[in-house]
Structures are given as structure tokens and as C-alpha cells.
Amino acid sequence: MFPSIVTPQPTTSRASQAKGIKHPPGPPWPTALWNTIKFGQDPLSFARELRERYGDVVTLQTMMGPWTLVFHPDGVRHVVQENHQNYRKGGPSDQVLRVTLGNGLLTNNGESWLTQRRLIQPAFHRSRIAGFGQLMTEGATAWLEETQLDASDPLDVFQQMSGLTLTIVCKALFGADMLPYKQRVFEALGTAIRLEAQAFYMPGLLSLPTPQRHDLYKARDALYAVVDELIAGRKARATGSENDLLTMLLEARDAETGLGMNDLQLRDEVITLMVAGHETTSGALTWTLLLLSQHPEIDARLREAYTRVLSGRAVTIEDLPQLTFGRMVLEESMRLYPPAWVFGRQALAEDEIGGYRIAKGAFVLLFPAVTHRHPDFWEQPDVFDPERFAPERATGRHRFAYIPFGGGPRGCIGNQFALTEAQLILATILPRYQFRLLPGAKVIPEPLITLRPRGGLRMTAHRQDEL
Numbered sequence: 001m002f003p004s005i006v007t008p009q010p011t012t013s014r015a016s017q018a019k020g021i022k023h024p025p026g027p028p029w030p031t032a033l034w035n036t037i038k039f040g041q042d043p044l045s046f047a048r049e050l051r052e053r054y055g056d057v058v059t060l061q062t063m064m065g066p067w068t069l070v071f072h073p074d075g076v077r078h079v080v081q082e083n084h085q086n087y088r089k090g091g092p093s094d095q096v097l098r099v100t101l102g103n104g105l106l107t108n109n110g111e112s113w114l115t116q117r118r119l120i121q122p123a124f125h126r127s128r129i130a131g132f133g134q135l136m137t138e139g140a141t142a143w144l145e146e147t148q149l150d151a152s153d154p155l156d157v158f159q160q161m162s163g164l165t166l167t168i169v170c171k172a173l174f175g176a177d178m179l180p181y182k183q184r185v186f187e188a189l190g191t192a193i194r195l196e197a198q199a200f201y202m203p204g205l206l207s208l209p210t211p212q213r214h215d216l217y218k219a220r221d222a223l224y225a226v227v228d229e230l231i232a233g234r235k236a237r238a239t240g241s242e243n244d245l246l247t248m249l250l251e252a253r254d255a256e257t258g259l260g261m262n263d264l265q266l267r268d269e270v271i272t273l274m275v276a277g278h279e280t281t282s283g284a285l286t287w288t289l290l291l292l293s294q295h296p297e298i299d300a301r302l303r304e305a306y307t308r309v310l311s312g313r314a315v316t317i318e319d320l321p322q323l324t325f326g327r328m329v330l331e332e333s334m335r336l337y338p339p340a341w342v343f344g345r346q347a348l349a350e351d352e353i354g355g356y357r358i359a360k361g362a363f364v365l366l367f368p369a370v371t372h373r374h375p376d377f378w379e380q381p382d383v384f385d386p387e388r389f390a391p392e393r394a395t396g397r398h399r400f401a402y403i404p405f406g407g408g409p410r411g412c413i414g415n416q417f418a419l420t421e422a423q424l425i426l427a428t429i430l431p432r433y434q435f436r437l438l439p440g441a442k443v444i445p446e447p448l449i450t451l452r453p454r455g456g457l458r459m460t461a462h463r464q465d466e467l
């Protein structure tokens with residue numbers, strides 16, 4: 001049975017009541033139903049409104065219990081870094097994620113998390129990522145050849161980027177060819193993400209035998225089937241010369257017991273890396289292509305940099321230090337549209353953030369999407385301006401005002417992988433094609449588990465040499 005996703009009632013000690021530390025402000029409890037509906041309909045605008053109205057730490061009463069919303073970078077730093085031992089993965093957001101990701105690195109806690117993180121970390125070492133550069137560029141080039149882009153035939157850029165990043169991450173980490181699975185993973189993951197997001201706002205949706213529960217488990221089983229095939233394929237065809245993360249996971253032995261990882265844990269780790277390793281990166285690339293199509297002057301400047309540095313040849317990882325503008329564009333795109341727009345924690349003990357009491361058991365939500373547009377830290381926060389990430393302008397900025405990859409010990413393990421991959425993909429496809437939004441198309445960000453464009457993003461691709 002799916003666990004209840006109602007947040008346990010947080011408790012506050014007498015000591016802090018005596019000290020007179022207040023609960024964070026927020027709309028009164030009789031608005032709980034209304035808040036839940038509003039949050040479900042448009043969480044980005046609602047969270048932003050709450051910050052403007054109540055400040056940087058807010059209590060939001062919902063039908064699932066009270067939530068604590070933390071927007072200020074100091075509060076973010078406190079939760080993810082300074083007092084991270086007090087904030088475990090848990091609460092409604094992680095419970096829904098566990099349906100598909102089980103107890104993989106993203107949702108795990110405690111000693112088990114630490115053991116797995118230490119095991120997996122070396123696969124993301126700088127030297128390993130440098131070794132993936134060629135594979136990333138080749139993946140993007142193969143995608144260009146396969147898709148045969150044609151200006152008269154619009155494509156869903158989100159779906160295409162999803163397939164491309166899935167192919168790259170699985171080849172790099174597991175030595176697997178995902179071409180035959182691309183469509184299946186895209187469909188199953190789309191269903192799972194949508195239903196898990198619904199379950200977050202509608203307690204009971206998955207505890208009862210609803211059609212949604214049936215569909216979610218079906219989608220999860222489709223993803224499991226792909227992962228199981230991938231692992232079985234490796235076991236059957238291993239030559240002994242593989243040197244990737246899947247081999248490391250298969251060969252890992254517990255220092256005390258000498259036992260290997262059990263099959264369920266192995267599946268959870270592989271599905272976590274497969275999903276977390278492509279869903280967010282494809283979002284970042286999609287929003288970047290949209291922003292470039294809406295800002296021709298920035299698009300032209302980026303193309304000019306590619307022409308100057310590459311002169312028509314294929315990009316390599318060694319070129320990236322000369323292509324800083326590409327990185328700035330990506331960083332700014334992830335500021336405006338952070339693929340991981342929200343993430344949660346549960347407080348193990350009572351705490352204080354920004355002068356407010358955080359009760360034991362509180363469900364704490366951090367919002368990159370709101371912190372990234374906080375007017376105290378960003379001038380003209382809604383304007384797309386990659387120059388903000390020029391070294392001279394970025395110096396001195398609060399480290400936790402920009403958190404697309406989270407931070408602290410639970411920060412993204414794949415951040416360098418993603419940044420390298422996204423830069424190489426852009427530098428491979430943009431010198432050859434320009435992407436344009438269909439006339440009259442309206443793009444609506446849809447904050448599900450990740451931030452996706454609602455209904456995909458249909459664009460046309462125009463050959464650069466024919467413009």
C-alpha cells in the first residue's frame with residue numbers, strides 16, 4: 001500500500017514557546033483547502049505571492065498539514081549545509097518520488113545514503129567527466145543525423161532533448177545503448193511524473209485503488225522493465241574490460257560483510273541515475289532553446305562565439321573554457337527556469353530559521369524557482385540576461401541565491417556532468433541549426449516534479465547555412 005502522504009503534525013517544545021520564538025507567518029489555517037488548490041494549480045505564482053506577502057519564511061496550511069516554505073538564501077544555506085544533519089529526505093515530495101526511485105541515492109537517508117554516495121561519487125570525478133566529452137559530442141552529432149531536421153516539419157524539442165540526454169547518460173554510466181528504449185522511457189516517465197505530482201497535492205489518490213494508482217504502477221513497471229533489461233544485458237555480455245559505473249555497482253562489496261548490493265538496491269540506483277541523469281538536463285536544454293529563440297541578440301552573440309572558437313569543426317571539452325558565453329546562457333536559463341524548481345526536507349528536531357521556529361517534524365520546502373528571482377539578490381529578476389553570470393558580476397553574490405543543483409552534502413552529484421553535456425550539445429547543434437517557436441505558440445511552464453513545458457515545446461529547426 002502506498003504510504004500516507006499526510007505530513008505528521010509538527011511539534012514545538014515548551015522551551016522555544018517560553019523564549020517567545022514565533023512560528024513563520026502565513027495564511028490562517030481555515031484557508032488550508034484553498035491553499036492546497038492554489039498550490040496545485042499554479043505553485044510558482046502562489047509561492048512567489050506568499051514570499052511577497054509574508055516574507056522569507058512562511059507557514060502554509062494545506063490539507064496535508066502545515067508546510068514551511070524557505071525562500072531566503074541564508075535559510076537555504078542553513079537547511080542544506082549548516083544544519084543539514086537536522087534535515088532528512090522525507091515528507092510528501094520524497095514519498096511520491098520513492099514510488100519510482102525506491103531507495104536510490106536521491107531519496108535515501110543516513111548511513112545507507114553515505115555508503116552509496118561514496119561508492120557512486122568516483123564515477124563523477126572531474127577526470128571521468130573529461131573522458132565523457134567525446135561521447136557527449138558524438139551523441140549530439142548522431143542525434144542530428146538521425147533526426148534529419150527539416151524546417152517544414154516541427155519537432156517537440158523537449159521530447160528530442162529527453163531522448164538525447166537519456167542516450168548520453170546511459171551510455172556514459174552504464175555502457176548501454178538506449179536507442180531502442182527512448183520512446184518507452186519518455187512515455188512511462190511522462191506518466192509517472194504527472195501522476196506523482198498529482199499525488200503530492202491529493203492525499204489518498206494513490207492509497208485507494210484509483211485509475212491513477214493503476215497507471216502510475218504500470219508506468220513504474222515499464223521503467224523497471226527497461227532497467228532490468230539493461231542490468232541483465234550487462235551481466236550476460238560482460239567481457240571483464242568494462243570500466244563504468246554499472247560495473248562498479250555490480251562489483252561493490254560491503255567492507256564488513258563482503259556482500260554485494262542486493263538486486264533491489266541496484267535497480268533503485270540505476271533507475272535514479274537514469275531518471276535524475278536526463279530529465280533535468282533535457283529541461284535545461286529545452287528552456288535554453290526557447291529563451292534563445294525569444295532573444296535574437298543573445299542567440300546571435302552565442303553563434304558568433306561558436307564560429308570564432310570552432311570555425312566549423314566539432315567542439316571538444318578543451319574548447320569549453322573559450323566558450324564561456326555558452327555556459328553563462330545555460331546558467332541564466334536555469335536561473336529563470338530551474339528544472340528542479342522545488343525540493344523538500346523533513347526537520348528531525350526543532351530548529352530556528354531567520355528568527356522563526358521550525359517545529360520538529362516540519363516539512364520544509366526550498367524553492368529555487370522563487371529564490372532565483374528574489375529581488376533582494378537579483379536586479380530585474382524576470383529579465384533574461386546571461387551577463388549576470390560574467391565572473392565580475394557574479395563575484396560577491398550570495399552562494400545560495402543560485403541553487404539549480406541544490407547544495408551541501410546532498411547537492412547534485414551530476415552537476416558537472418550536466419553542465420559539460422549541455423554545453424557540448426548546444427555547441428554541436430547551434431552552429432548548424434536555429435530553433436524557432438511556431439508562430440502564435442504559447443509556452444506554459446508546468447511545475448510537476450520537474451519544470452517541463454506543458455504539452456512539450458514544438459519548434460522548427462532551420463539550417464544555419466540557409467538563413
Ligand code: HEM
Binds near residue numbers: 169273276284
Ligand atoms: C541540469 C541538470 C540537473 C539539475 C538541474 C539537477 C538538480 C538537482 C538538485 C537540485 C538536486 C538536489 C535535490 C535535493 O537536495 O533534494 C540533485 C540531486 C541529485 N542529482 Fe541532479 N540535477 C541535474 C543533473 C543530474 C545528472 C546529470 C545526474 C546524474 C547523472 C544527477 C543525479 C542526481 C542525484 C543522484 C542526486 C541525489 C544526490 C544525493 O542526494 O546524494 N543530476 N540534482
